[in-house]
Amino acid sequence: MATTDATQQHPQTREVRNQAPPLQPYNLYEADLALQEAVARHGGAWGVDRLRDAGAYTGTVEATEHSRRAERNEPVLLPYDRYGNRIDDVQLDPSWHVLMRANVERGTHALPWREPRDGAQVVRAGMFGMFNQVNGGVQCPISMTHAVIPALRASAPELAAQWEPQLTRLDYDEVKIAGMAMTERQGGSDVRANITRAEPNGDGTYAIWGHKWFCSYPPCDFFLVLAQAPEGLSCFLVERGPGMEFQRLKDKLGTRSLPSSEVEFHGIAGHLVGEEGRGVKAIITMVNHTRLDCLIGSASSMRFGVVQAVHHARHRSAFGALLADQPLMQNVLADLAIESEAATAAAMRVAASYDADEPAFRRFATAVMKYWVCKRAAAHAAESLECLGGNGYAEDSLMPQLYRDSPLAGIWEGSGNVAALDVLRAMGKEPEGLPAFLAEVELAAGADARLDAHVAGIKTRLQGLDDIDTAQMEARRVVEDLAVALQASLLVRHAPAAVADAFCAARCGGEGGRVYGTLPAGLDTRAIVDRALVA
Numbered sequence: 001m002a003t004t005d006a007t008q009q010h011p012q013t014r015e016v017r018n019q020a021p022p023l024q025p026y027n028l029y030e031a032d033l034a035l036q037e038a039v040a041r042h043g044g045a046w047g048v049d050r051l052r053d054a055g056a057y058t059g060t061v062e063a064t065e066h067s068r069r070a071e072r073n074e075p076v077l078l079p080y081d082r083y084g085n086r087i088d089d090v091q092l093d094p095s096w097h098v099l100m101r102a103n104v105e106r107g108t109h110a111l112p113w114r115e116p117r118d119g120a121q122v123v124r125a126g127m128f129g130m131f132n133q134v135n136g137g138v139q140c141p142i143s144m145t146h147a148v149i150p151a152l153r154a155s156a157p158e159l160a161a162q163w164e165p166q167l168t169r170l171d172y173d174e175v176k177i178a179g180m181a182m183t184e185r186q187g188g189s190d191v192r193a194n195i196t197r198a199e200p201n202g203d204g205t206y207a208i209w210g211h212k213w214f215c216s217y218p219p220c221d222f223f224l225v226l227a228q229a230p231e232g233l234s235c236f237l238v239e240r241g242p243g244m245e246f247q248r249l250k251d252k253l254g255t256r257s258l259p260s261s262e263v264e265f266h267g268i269a270g271h272l273v274g275e276e277g278r279g280v281k282a283i284i285t286m287v288n289h290t291r292l293d294c295l296i297g298s299a300s301s302m303r304f305g306v307v308q309a310v311h312h313a314r315h316r317s318a319f320g321a322l323l324a325d326q327p328l329m330q331n332v333l334a335d336l337a338i339e340s341e342a343a344t345a346a347a348m349r350v351a352a353s354y355d356a357d358e359p360a361f362r363r364f365a366t367a368v369m370k371y372w373v374c375k376r377a378a379a380h381a382a383e384s385l386e387c388l389g390g391n392g393y394a395e396d397s398l399m400p401q402l403y404r405d406s407p408l409a410g411i412w413e414g415s416g417n418v419a420a421l422d423v424l425r426a427m428g429k430e431p432e433g434l435p436a437f438l439a440e441v442e443l444a445a446g447a448d449a450r451l452d453a454h455v456a457g458i459k460t461r462l463q464g465l466d467d468i469d470t471a472q473m474e475a476r477r478v479v480e481d482l483a484v485a486l487q488a489s490l491l492v493r494h495a496p497a498a499v500a501d502a503f504c505a506a507r508c509g510g511e512g513g514r515v516y517g518t519l520p521a522g523l524d525t526r527a528i529v530d531r532a533l534v535a
Contacts, residue, residue, distance in 0.1 A: 032303065047123030077249045109146050177219070243269075310333055330529055341495060341531075419479070
């Protein structure tokens with residue numbers, strides 16, 4: 001008796017309908033109008049070819065597949081060899097090295113130091129953000145290698161002269177990679193509670209004894225380490241080798257491709273960076289540059305979410321129409337898009353301040369925007385994922401990885417409270433910072449009544465911070481208001497009217513709701529969504 005294949009009887013069973021086509025390959029830079037405009041605005045036009053090249057690579061299927069492999073084949077710590085010798089090796093999937101190589105060859109770790117010119121930090125920020133959309137874990141050692149150079153230049157020029165040529169190489173097989181080890185189990189962000197000791201050896205070096213609760217990227221060639229010297233908490237350059245023993249790798253929520261570790265020091269040599277007792281001052285330059293990368297990374301994670309949500313909605317139909325054509329989904333997509341564009345505009349403006357001679361604005365704005373944009377990233381990722389429905393909850397969509405990774409930047413280099421308190425501290429100890437920040441905001445004065453009222457409210461609130469308890473209770477609200485003011489000012493001055501109008505209405509005018517997708521009626525949401533992803 002003849003048999004009939006089931007798919008011949010019911011061909012519709014395996015027919016794929018109403019699914020978005022693959023987005024890749026696409027060029028991340030060419031699809032991002034807000035990034036292109038910010039690069040041009042802040043002196044980065046000379047780097048457009050590099051940005052297009054990075055955008056083309058990061059938008060390939062190949063890059064995404066390397067990220068998938070690096071995430072799923074997690075690092076493995078090998079503390080000993082087969083004979084019992086201590087080796088402290090970390091096995092990484094080959095795809096990790098492919099993505100690291102792609103960064104290094106394009107100079108994401110070193111561009112401003114190799115080519116110190118106007119817009120170098122801006123071009124580098126654009127490249128860093130696009131690579132972050134591929135894999136956030138890989139960007140951690142790239143960030144630290146970039147950030148250590150100005151710290152060494154400022155506090156240990158002789159060490160900078162020794163290491164900088166090796167840190168800035170474009171050959172992945174030859175480049176040196178830098179890390180940092182600050183926090184300990186008993187103190188966390190309170191680094192002055194550190195108990196790791198640095199004992200003078202008598203030859204200009206110190207013997208480091210103790211532990212670190214977080215030490216990122218064990219394969220680094222050297223680390224900046226905080227330890228208690230005779231004159232107090234100090235900063236040291238410690239080369240990886242015998243006497244630096246990695247205890248375990250962290251089992252983390254996200255960035256699982258990145259090996260983060262706990263480490264013990266057993267008398268390993270350290271070279272003093274800066275002065276004894278001034279360790280925080282010595283390492284803060286590195287911290288500020290990595291905080292900038294937290295800001296850039298969170299802005300880029302929002303960008304990734306918007307792109308995925310808009311692409312899906314343009315191709316998925318429900319209830320008789322494309323999702324992107326339905327008013328409620330337009331509201332959600334537009335709300336996500338203005339948040340992403342505001343984050344991009346702020347990140348690139350702060351990056352530009354690292355090129356320019358703007359120390360007061362740079363220091364203050366980094367703390368303010370690191371707090372706010374990083375804080376917004378997780379909710380943004382959740383809403384972007386939801387736009388894809390059940391498809392977004394599946395690992396193949398990459399949205400779960402985005403969601404898991406999104407809280408990291410809000411924790412790294414100081415959680416929300418640390419960042420907010422840092423802003424309060426800056427108001428007291430660096431009194432030029434707040435006026436410089438407000439001067440930038442007020443470049444848009446008179447252009448939007450809602451923004452003007454928002455800024456007036458900030459000034460009134462600041463006058464009420466007359467004691468430490470009140471200041472701390474109000475800290476998060478103050479920083480939030482300041483951050484929104486800068487974003488609104490940048491959009492009012494530089495973004496299309498539809499984007500600026502929606503942002504001011506929802507974020508300054510009190511017309512928006514408590515979740516994404518609650519923009520008030522009457523806004524040009526279609527224009528905002530059309531701008532969000534160049535077709």
